[in-house]
Amino acid sequence: MGYCFKKTGDFVGTLGLNNLSTWSKKAEIGIELHPSYRKKGITTEAVKKVLHYSFQDLDLFRIGAVTYPQNEPSIQL
Numbered sequence: 001m002g003y004c005f006k007k008t009g010d011f012v013g014t015l016g017l018n019n020l021s022t023w024s025k026k027a028e029i030g031i032e033l034h035p036s037y038r039k040k041g042i043t044t045e046a047v048k049k050v051l052h053y054s055f056q057d058l059d060l061f062r063i064g065a066v067t068y069p070q071n072e073p074s075i076q077l
Contacts, residue, residue, distance in 0.1 A: 003046050012037040015046050017054065017063075026062040027054060031074070043077060 003015055013033035020027040029050060033043050054060045067074040 003042070010037075012042060015043070015050060017050070020058075022058070022060075025060045026064070027058075027060055028064045028066065030065075038073065047077060 003011075003013060013031065015029070015031045017027040018030045029047065031043055031047070051063060054063055065074070069075075
């Protein structure tokens, strides 16, 4: 799923569930954000919405994410 910056409507990245298993009720979240839009809270807002959807609508129990060790903002998120 692509997402846009609210203020301008610009396409800024993608976010979605990977390795979704409704049987084991888990998935991994994947995020790509254009560097120009980092540190603006866009990804935090988008992730909150995907997590809500995942736990409330899909009835998942676990969401995981894999990050590079040097990617501190992703680890914080």
